[in-house]
Amino acid sequence: xxxxxxxxxxxxxxxxxxxxxxxxxxxxxxxxxxxxxxxxxxxxxxxxxxxxxxxxxxxxxxxxxxxxxxxxxxxxxxxxxxxxxxxxxxxxxxxxxxxxxxxxxxxxxxxxxx
Amino acid sequence: xxxxxxxxxxxxxxxxxxxxxxxxxxxxxxxxxxxxxxxxxxxxxxxxxxxxxxxxxxxxxxxxxxxxxxxxxxxxxxxxxxxxxxxxxxxxxxxxxxxxxxxxxxxxxxxxxxx
Numbered sequence: 141x142x143x144x145x146x147x148x149x150x151x152x153x154x155x156x157x158x159x160x161x162x163x164x165x166x167x168x169x170x171x172x173x174x175x176x177x178x179x180x181x182x183x184x185x186x187x188x189x190x191x192x193x194x195x196x197x198x199x200x201x202x203x204x205x206x207x208x209x210x211x212x213x214x215x216x217x218x219x220x221x222x223x224x225x226x227x228x229x230x231x232x233x234x235x236x237x238x239x240x241x242x243x244x245x246x247x248x249x250x251x252x253x254x
Numbered sequence: 255x256x257x258x259x260x261x262x263x264x265x266x267x268x269x270x271x272x273x274x275x276x277x278x279x280x281x282x283x284x285x286x287x288x289x290x291x292x293x294x295x296x297x298x299x300x301x302x303x304x305x306x307x308x309x310x311x312x313x314x315x316x317x318x319x320x321x322x323x324x325x326x327x328x329x330x331x332x333x334x335x336x337x338x339x340x341x342x343x344x345x346x347x348x349x350x351x352x353x354x355x356x357x358x359x360x361x362x363x364x365x366x367x368x369x
Contacts, residue, residue: 172355183361184345228297239349240287240306243357245299 142167146231146246153253159204159218161249163231166212171233173214174243175206178228190214191237226253256281258348260360267336268368275331275363277346283307286350288322288329289357293343305329336367 143166153159165171175187186199188206196206203222207215214231231246257280267273279288290302303313305322313320317334333340343364347357 174356181364184359186356189356230297230299232299237355239351239353239355239357240304241349241355242289242301242304243299244301245291248297250297 142233142244144231144233144244144246146229146249148249149247150250151252153221153251155223155253156220159216159221159225159251161216161229161231161251163214163216163246164212165214165233168212168233168235170211171235172237173208174232174234175214175216176230176232178230178248180227184230188216221253223253226251256283256348256350256353256358258346258358258360260344260346260363262363263361264364264366266366266368269338270335271367272332272334273336273365273367275333275344275346275365277329277331277360279327279329279346279348281348281350281352283350283352286348289347289349290320290329290331291345291347293345293362295342299345302331333365336365338367338369341365341367 145164172191174189176184177187178184188198190196190208193208204218229249232243234241234243259278286307288305291299292302293299303320310322319332321330343362345362346360349357
């Protein structure tokens, strides 16, 4: 069966510090991968998605970036965090890019920028 | 453009009450897919159901039921005899080929079931 991991589970970082969040998927190959952010009490905002190694699509301009160095690894990064980067970050995968496919979400990372 | 509206930001009910969560969507596509996800306090979203635009049959799964009406572009979710464990944020989502297969999520409805 497929499993999705995210780490760390929680993170407190000072403004201006770098960020690296990691997501890995097990039990599948060539998945579509997604990074979402959920601000407190708000909905899901799609940040990035990837259909393959090295292929990243950005949904919103911001100081975050994403990379996919391996088939089942998706990394969210920042060189300098802002207060507004605080939130709950969710990684998700689906088997392909078809709209009828269910997305499966990881446990998330709670990021607090102070 | 696609849009999903969950007008109810927060709902509070007492255990054993029935509750309906509304979802209204907008799309120009004739083929599309609707989803409901549950986000318990732990944070991880859990898939509940998927419907395609050609299947308007309502579905029941235990205490959960879904009412899909294309005429009103709605896909409402009803929990019968609610329980405290139903307390969560519920998201409705829409997917279609026009949006490169990506899902558009509503802002979610926070359901609190009090004992």
